Amino acid sequence: MKHLACGLAAIALAGLVGAAPAEAKGCLKGAVVGGVAGHMAGHGKLGAAAGCAVGHHNANKKAKQN
Secondary structure (H helix, E strand, O other): OHHHHHHHHHHHHHHHHHOOOOOOOOHHHHHHHHHHHHHHHOOHHHHHHHHHHHHHHHHHHHHHHO
16 A cells, blocks of 8 residues: 555656646546556556556547537
């Protein structure tokens, strides 16, 4: 549980410091969800990267619909 909390804190901090909101639409939420799911499967970083990609894709798809 300690690793999960540290991982989520690191993802949140990286998102607050290094990401531009216009470019990271959907990425942060997807990365957190993917990171938690990946952590449960033993691949937290891979899950976070995949979650970011899926979240960004879904945000772009939603923006095009509007």
